[in-house]
Amino acid sequence: MPHRILIVTAVAAEADSVTAGLGLDGPELLPLPGGLVLCRHTDSVPRPAGGDAPVDVQVDVLVGGVGPAAVAASTGTALAYASLTGSGAGSPYDLIVSAGIAGGFPSRAPVGSVVVSASIVAADLGAETPDGYLAVEELGFGRSAHPVPEALTGRIAAVLGAGGLPHTVGPVLTVSTVTGTARRAAALAERRPGAVAEAMEGFGVAEAAAAYGVPVVEIRAVSNAVGLRDRTAWRIGEALESLGHAFRLLGKTVFVELEPS
Template identity: 35%
Template sequence: MAQAQHTGSPLVIVLATAKEYKAALSPLGAPAAPEPGRNVFWRRGGRDHVVCVTGVGPVAAAASLCLVLGRLGASASGVVNLGLAGSFDFAAAPLGGIVAATAEAFPEYGLRAKAGVDTQGLGFPQLTLAGAPVFDHMVLAPDADAAAMGLRLPDGCALGAAVTVAGVSGEPDRAAILSRKYKAATESMEGFAVAMAASLAGVPFLELRAISNKVGSRPPEDWDLSGALAALGRAADRLLS
C-alpha cells in the first residue's frame, strides 16, 4: 500500500494495531486501516490527518512514526497516540476507563543486575531533549498539548503516569515493581517511543489509552478487550469532534 500524501499541517494519529484503528477511527469515516508500518491520509471536518498503524512495541512504534515525522517535520500540528493499556490499579483506572498520560517511563533502559535495572548505570542518557537528559522518564503535559493541537480531553478522562515496556508484565510481582517505582497508572508498549519521537520533531503530543486489563494478571475477569475497544471509539469520537 502506498504511503499517504499530505498537505497543510496535519494532525498525526498513531495506533499500534489495525484492531485499535478500526475501533477508534473507522466509525468516524476513516479509510481502510493501513498495514503495520504504513499510514493513510484522512480529511475530516476540514482538518487533515495522517494516521499511522505502527505495529506493536517500542521499536516498531518509533521506526514507523519517525518515517512520517521525517517527511512532515515541524509542519505537523502534533501527534496523538490512541490505544489500549493495562491498569496497575482498577480503583484509579478501571476497565473501560480512559487515561491521558502525564508522564512516560521506559524501565528497560540502563544497567540490568539481579537487583533490577539501574537506569543511569550506563553513565549516559538515551537522548538529550530541550537541553535535558532523558534516561527512562519523560514528563508530559496532556491538557496543554491537547489545547495546542486544538483538541480537548474527553469528559471523564483520568490523568496518570504511564510505563512503556518491550514485553508486557505477566506476573503480579513485576507489575508491583513498576507501579511502585514509577507511580504509574498504565502499562503499554508504545507510548514512550511515540512521545520521544514527537519531542524530537518539536511538536505537541497526547497519549490516550483505554483500559483493557489489569497489569500482571491473566484471569479472564481482569480483562475486557471488547469493552476497552468500544471505550476507545467513544473517546476518539469526543477528541476529534
C-alpha cells in the first residue's frame, strides 16, 4: 500500500500553489459526492531512511471550501470515500495537511513567511461572559484545540529552515469571521498566547481528521497582518508563491518521514 496524504485547501488558487510546489503534473481527477473533486497523484520517491526500494506515495489534493463548516464536511466526505474505496484495514490516510494562506500576527509571523501549527485552535468556539471569554472546554463540553505532534512540526520546520524560508511554529487560529480591527487582534492574542496566525479552515479539517484517527498539521503562508483590515496591504500573490515554495522544499518524502510509527 502506498503512503497516503490528503492536502486540503479552501480555494483553487491555494491548491494550484500546492500542486505546483509538489510537482504534481498530470494528476488523476476523481469526482466525489457533492460536486467535490480530488486531484490524485501517485509517485515513487527515494526511501527516506535510505535503502534500495523506493516508497510509493499517493497525494490527494482537495479544494474543500471556505470556513470551518464547509471544509469539515468536504474533508469528511473525502475520508469516507477513501475508506469505502481503499483496500486493507486502518485509516484511509496516513496524514492530512490543511494548507493555504493566512493572516499573521505581526510580531510573530510577517507577511511572506510560513506558519506551521503547533496546535490547531478554534479561536471563537465558546462563550462571552461578563468576566471574559470562556472556551468550549470551560463550559464543560467539546474541544477547541487539536495539538500537533512535535515530530510533525519539528521535521517540517527543519526542512523549511534548511531551505532558507522564514517560518514560525505556533498555534494557528481558526475563525469564522476574519479579524478587521486592532482591538479584536489584541483580544485574540490575549486569549491564545503565542498564536502566530489566523485562517478559516484548519479546525474544520482537524475535526474531520480526528474522527478517523488521522494525524493533521496546518501549513500556511502569510498574506496580511492580523488587525486593521487594509486590503491595499494584502500580498496574496506573494503568499501563494511562498506556499508553493514551502511545498517544493517539503516534497513528498518529508511527509513520509512524518508518518507516525
